[in-house]
Amino acid sequence: MARSITHFLPLILFAILAVIAAIALVMTLSGERKISELPSALIGKPVPVTELPSLTDAQAFVKIDGTGNAPYMVNFFASWCAPCRAEAPALAILAKEIDIIGIAYKDKPEDSRKFLADFGNPYARIGIDNAGNAGLDWGVYGVPETYIISADGIVLKRHAGPIDGDNLRKIFLPFIASLKAQ
């Protein structure tokens, strides 16, 4: 009897693999699984301390560190990035709820300025990350990327890719509301 069960082992193994493949496929189809999206390693950790020259004020610096008295967002953008345009309306809405610090990633300052003039400037402060060093510190792998930071400087959330209407309504606004409620 035991022997005949061993002959079913290959079927069982195959069934397990097939179920995994089926789940993966259904999730990919339903859009729940995104092949290109990566979880951030920074979640739950303090923000990487970042100090960048300001885009708006040649003398000043934009500093991001653990100190602050309210939650804020950090958004990496660039004028050369098409999806950054797409998230401009969403950022404009978010800017009413929360401070957004922009980081112009690998972008010429004059291009960044033109971009902001065309698509609106939702940022409280803007740092220039010309060499992309801040991007490396934050683990950015492509712009736009958006981080939500708690008042005590912990990275709570990372979103890679443009914030579209869906993300805005279903992720960002509720999340920020719950942050404020605390």
Add this chain to the structure above:
Amino acid sequence: MIRSVLFLFLLVFYLLPFQGLITAPVLAITAEEQLADPDLEYRARGLSKQLRCLVCQNQSIDDSDADLAKDLRAEVRAQILAGADDKTILTNLQERYGDYVLLKPPVSLATTLLWATPILTLILGAGLILLARRRKNVPAPPPDRPETSPDAREAKSEAQSPPPVSLPIFIGIGGICIAGAASLYWFVLGTPHLPAQPLSSRTAEISQTTGAAQKQLQARQEAYEAARENSQKQPENIGAWLSLALASAELGKTAEELAALRTALRLGKGDIAIKSMLAEALTRAADGQVIPEARQLVAETLQENPREPRALFLSGLALMDDGDYQGALDKWGYLVEISPVDAPWLSMVATNMQQAAKKAGIEATSLPALSEQTLAEAAQMSAEERTQMIEGMVEQLYQHLQGNPQDAPGWQRLARAYEVLEQPEQALEAWLRASEVGTNDLKLQIEVLERLMEAGRDEKKSVQIAEQAQAPLARARAIQKDNPEFLFFAGHFARLAGDIETAQQSWQSLLKSLPPESETARLLQAELDKLVP
């Protein structure tokens, strides 16, 4: 044909950059990146082979020429120079980018199975082999052969039962069934009517089409040149700038189109028709995104005329951008409501509404804010199609109004369409029909009177125009007889008809309602003075 030309156009602009990505020259590490010390460089290369290029597909940063890979290579070398050892460098990058960056996954709870599998299967396999050997002593069962082998049985049965149906008939029936089923399928789901079209047999068609396309391009080019010249000659003529905008749009010269529209807007002192056109052009220029400036224009347009279709459409699009699908649906729903049943833009609005509804209904989808289709359609709304759209609109609207002559907004739309097509007489006629139907719409009457005033500038027609203006004037008077605009027009047309007395009366009562020190009052006084012979 226009569609396929547009399609090719889209292709050139959307697809080529992407293909460029695939074929980007492969030259991962460059000479400048390398460290001078060969030992350190050797270490750097070794580390690079352990790190994944995060934006690539299964490439190490050593193999990839992506920007991010380059940055990471530089980072690795910087850390080596700073004196970090290999392990520290890998840990540093792992802390920022996660386990994903390591091509060799670290041993952890999550990867237990991964790392244990090779050893486990080795042990398990060895165990199974030993187990099988233990059974070795089981005596071999007697050969399990039936008396007659199946093949023999088969042969026997062949010999025993002669076929009841002869073989040719059997084959014939079977063949017909199979061929019949295949043909049926083919006729239903295939395209049997389409002949083969090898390229060599299509030379005539191709030369004709390419010729036509060339001619069309040439015609557009000429139209554009003419429009530009015209606008330079008459820099104060709104129409010249508008046609320049249209002509540049057809050639895809977005920047010039925008500039021309801005000039027209300035000359037209904020005319809402131009505003909405500019908003649309801006949206097209931003790949279908309604940028802040366009939003402003749309808002202004709708404030003046809440039923302006183009602005309504764009405001829906803006709400869609913001993720307010319900809002977008409402806007577009309203647009559909006020549009004539056969308006040419309805199908596009319907497609957009479907998308909005889908997005509003489905949780946690990750579609981009604008679907490709909307983008494509927005982009296809080039000047080319706009003209076509207007022509179609005029035709359909005209048919529609024959059946529904009481539709005042319909007449109004028809009139505007004629204006865009630069057919002033038909436009004026449509305005007058609108005025007849919309008897209690003061704004409409005023608008008609404006148009009449424009037309009356032509001295040959002034008397006829003054006559035509009487009916709208009477309607406006019936609605609000002390309306300043009405009073102005009453005076104007009275003067045109030579009825100086009425003109003086009207203007004087208008003058009373104006602040005495105002510029308008001063101008009106001047006109009044001119009336006295």
Add this chain to the structure above:
Amino acid sequence: MLSPEIGHFCLILALVTSVAQIILPTLGVLRADTRLTTTAEGLQIISSIAIFISFASLLYAFIVSDFSVQLVASHSHSLKPMIYKITGSWGNHEGSLLLWIVILGLFGLLFVIREARARLKTLTLIVMGGITLAFLAFSLFTSNPFTRLSPAPLDGRGLNPVLQDIGLALHPPMLYLGYVGLSMAFAIAIAGLIIGQVDKNWARITRFWAGLAWSALTAGIALGSWWAYYELGWGGWWFWDPVENASLMPWLAATALLHSVIVVERREQMVSWTILMAITAFSLSLVGTFIVRSGLLTSVHSFASDPARGIFILFILLGAVGLPLFLYGLRAGKIGRASDYHLLSRETGLILNNYILVVSTFIVLIGTFYPLGLELFTGAKITVGAPYFDAAFNPVMGIGILFMAIGPLLVWRRGLVASARPALYLSAGGALAGIILLLVLSGISVAGIAGIALTLWLGLSIIGDMVFRLRPWQAGMGDRLRLPATQWGMWLAHFGMVIFLTGALASSLFERENIVRVQKGTTIPLGTETLVFDGVEARTGPNYVTETALLRLFDKDGQLIDGLYPEKRFYPAERQTTTEAAIRTRLSGDHYAVLGDGDSDTGYTLRLYHKPLVSWIWFGAVMMACGGLIALYRRPNKAVNPLVEAR
């Protein structure tokens, strides 16, 4: 003439025919009616011919650029060179699927012609009908190659120069020959399982088809790796990419099958195991298809993927693997005989071979799918890349090579061949000497030394076996040369492995690389040789312009050996740039040069390599494939060779 509609019709005809091919012979078997069972052959012939006509009409549409066929419009262009118009017909999802079906039809036809009429043949053809039906349905319902466009566009959109490559054009058909050949072995295995009679005759038939498939698969993988080597431009030849793994897994399983089926053929043992291997090998080839086309895993070289198609393939997989495995579970206990061999016997050698091959298949499988599974269950994303496989796969393969040298020296049931002892002394001595020499003389890593020692061990054991068996120093070698083809094939294939290992080890351990930015006239050292850079020259190709670097290669004595001309091509019509590496291939190794960006002011970036013996990798693979083919040959009069049958 050959309208695409004829092709479409024939494809549908083949679909209907394969439905009949399942139903009629099955009825025949159930009712023991030979008229019905023999229809299997006729229907297979009809469906094969219909499929051929269908493919011919697609080819024709590509040749004459019939852009009313959507596939042609999106993957061809009137300006493409004719050869790429033709190869373009299978350089895409729909066309490659049709090619797959064509090969299925080809194998079916050959099977009908070659094998004698018997119950096994009927049942095999029924299973083949099922597989053909599944793929035809997949093609017609989800990926119809004959979708028409009306009006037809004026020109196609498929002028991508990167896809105009002969290696890329040839390796899919070769791989498919392998994949689909495995379906033949699979069908025979299922038929044997149903009949419950798995004997020497069954094994002979299976070995022929499995061997054919294995040789094609070997060649296909080698071609694919060769393509990656010269086209991807960074000189690697195996990246442990999911798509590559997808072809390696069926190859490993097919290798196991090819060896275990010998045990069935000679001893009627390991019967159920062999059937399991046949099912596994074919399943893994389906899994490969699934990976490439479903978009589940990311890869450097996959087709534009579509998860919806993935669902269809998943269903095919469930039917084609789940059902047979269920059948296997029911029937496997009832077939085969208990084993009766000694520990030191050819049987043990082949069992060890299968053991290692199955374990390594498993490692590749888990390495490929683990990230996917982990992501599903924990959301964590990890990468399993080349370093993992180097650490997990290579040692297991090392053990395999250890066994590989001994296995062929064992005889059936019990004992060693006469030449075994001297051969093993030779190889052990050689390997030991190699280890000592390398430890003393070079700074090669432990893994590298182990690799070299294992290669020596395997190579010398094969040479020793041949030499001591043929004994050229004694008279009458002519008689001794009359060994069965299987023996010669095995030697050739196994020695191909030695050649492959030599190439792989030498090219990675002794590679020389120099990446420089240089001005015209600079002398660049590369190992013992030097290169002189004579600047960059613009050249004009048929539809592109180039920047071609002029390099002269000198040996260590300063003698001019050859010129190398790597270039960057710019295709103005497509606005694309491609990099063409210059490769000077010699038996002793390749010189490989790539031109990077730069200009005459700042200098040009050049990547220069010398990769010793690298072409041995593919040469070894070709030897393996040839060995596999030779082993298929059976002498009409089966003269028993006393040496092989020695006990």
